[in-house]
Amino acid sequence: MKFYGYFRSSAAFRVRIAMNLKGVAPEFAFIHLRRQEQVAPAYTRVNPQQLVPALVLDDGTALAQSLAILEYLEETHPEPPILPRDPVGRARVRSLAMIPACEIHPIQNLRVLGYLGTACGQDEAGKQAWARHWIDVGFTAYEASVAGHPQTGRFSHGDAPTIADMCLVPQVFNARRFGNDLTRYPTLMRIFEACMAVPAFDQAQPAKQPDAEA
Amino acid sequence: MKFYGYFRSSAAFRVRIAMNLKGVAPEFAFIHLRRQEQVAPAYTRVNPQQLVPALVLDDGTALAQSLAILEYLEETHPEPPILPRDPVGRARVRSLAMIPACEIHPIQNLRVLGYLGTACGQDEAGKQAWARHWIDVGFTAYEASVAGHPQTGRFSHGDAPTIADMCLVPQVFNARRFGNDLTRYPTLMRIFEACMAVPAFDQAQPAKQPDAEA
Numbered sequence: 001m002k003f004y005g006y007f008r009s010s011a012a013f014r015v016r017i018a019m020n021l022k023g024v025a026p027e028f029a030f031i032h033l034r035r036q037e038q039v040a041p042a043y044t045r046v047n048p049q050q051l052v053p054a055l056v057l058d059d060g061t062a063l064a065q066s067l068a069i070l071e072y073l074e075e076t077h078p079e080p081p082i083l084p085r086d087p088v089g090r091a092r093v094r095s096l097a098m099i100p101a102c103e104i105h106p107i108q109n110l111r112v113l114g115y116l117g118t119a120c121g122q123d124e125a126g127k128q129a130w131a132r133h134w135i136d137v138g139f140t141a142y143e144a145s146v147a148g149h150p151q152t153g154r155f156s157h158g159d160a161p162t163i164a165d166m167c168l169v170p171q172v173f174n175a176r177r178f179g180n181d182l183t184r185y186p187t188l189m190r191i192f193e194a195c196m197a198v199p200a201f202d203q204a205q206p207a208k209q210p211d212a213e214a
Numbered sequence: 215m216k217f218y219g220y221f222r223s224s225a226a227f228r229v230r231i232a233m234n235l236k237g238v239a240p241e242f243a244f245i246h247l248r249r250q251e252q253v254a255p256a257y258t259r260v261n262p263q264q265l266v267p268a269l270v271l272d273d274g275t276a277l278a279q280s281l282a283i284l285e286y287l288e289e290t291h292p293e294p295p296i297l298p299r300d301p302v303g304r305a306r307v308r309s310l311a312m313i314p315a316c317e318i319h320p321i322q323n324l325r326v327l328g329y330l331g332t333a334c335g336q337d338e339a340g341k342q343a344w345a346r347h348w349i350d351v352g353f354t355a356y357e358a359s360v361a362g363h364p365q366t367g368r369f370s371h372g373d374a375p376t377i378a379d380m381c382l383v384p385q386v387f388n389a390r391r392f393g394n395d396l397t398r399y400p401t402l403m404r405i406f407e408a409c410m411a412v413p414a415f416d417q418a419q420p421a422k423q424p425d426a427e428a
């Protein structure tokens with residue numbers, strides 16, 4: 001297998017955590033998003049969505065979208081599980097995962113912030129305020145969903161990491177870059193710290209990737 | 215079961231299609247998004263994410279996020295299936311579903327367009343141009359992913375509807391409202407027409423809901 005990622009991509013970070021946890025060790029390839037390598041013809045042939053990550057299987061089939069890749073890894077490498085076994089628990093975990101994956105990250109990723117500049121005349125301060133706003137909206141929802149919930153444990157759902165945690169952690173890294181006040185989210189941050197104590201999460205962080213930049 | 219939706223919500227529309235297809239008939243409740251009913255305390259207690267849809271089970275458990283609800287329906291009401299059986303096919307369908315669900319709709323929904331006005335000074339024309347842009351980016355990726363692909367059939371994946379189609383169809387309704395040129399996406403639109411010929415899709419459309427407005 002070959003994994004196409006970028007050190008700072010939240011979506012690639014999610015999948016790196018799952019691969020570390022499940023002991024999946026593909027070849028790595030690096031797509032430099034700030035250099036627009038994701039829209040180059042060579043990568044567009046791999047992933048017509050022009051986004052990272054992509055996971056290319058040994059038969060050449062390319063899988064796109066981080067959440068779809070996480071589900072694929074769970075179905076093909078079930079141990080350790082990253083989803084609960086009961087349908088209600090699975091729905092809870094997926095709905096938590098989708099707060100960063102659908103409600104925050106798509107609105108504050110590199111291409112949207114770039115377009116805010118070119119099409120809406122926003123300067124750097126305006127872009128950063130936009131990003132902080134949507135992170136706060138989403139983190140407020142996440143905190144409300146985990147604080148005091150009987151199924152919240154050491155992690156977002158129980159005492160083992162799930163795809164919810166894999167989506168949450170990269171978003172906290174982004175929030176720190178944008179300067180959000182994270183003291184507003186004590187349960188979320190308690191879960192974040194528990195995750196970062198797990199080597200699979202720690203080793204997946206942007207600064208520890210071969211393509212990392214200062 | 216009780217389903218909280220809004221006639222024009224893409225995310226609620228997706229789930230209505232799946233419920234129609236699987237013969238799931240909950241009680242319906244209507245949350246008026248333009249009147250901000252989704253942030254009222256009564257609904258926030260149901261769904262702390264303050265978004266529609268939500269599906270409340272008979273024991274009171276509330277499920278949020280349309281894609282999580284679609285997966286729950288598939289796990290608890292498996293016939294007819296809305297995901298393929300093979301992991302690679304499931305990954306393809308989920309990655310297609312996530313083009314509208316993660317890459318388009320979150321960037322052009324009501325709350326983001328509203329914030330573009332208040333925080334970035336965009337007028338109605340600016341908001342509509344923003345929406346059209348992100349729909350075009352996403353639909354270009356969708357068209358490239360289905361056109362000529364050996365697994366594309368009558369629908370996005372094979373000859374039976376999947377969650378990819380359930381996410382695509384509401385986004386086409388939005389695209390028409392924003393005035394996108396849909397002739398650029400011939401395969402996508404061929405699939406859309408095939409979907410709309412299926413009663414489960416047709417009956418789920420916004421204009422046919424009890425809370426529909428002109």
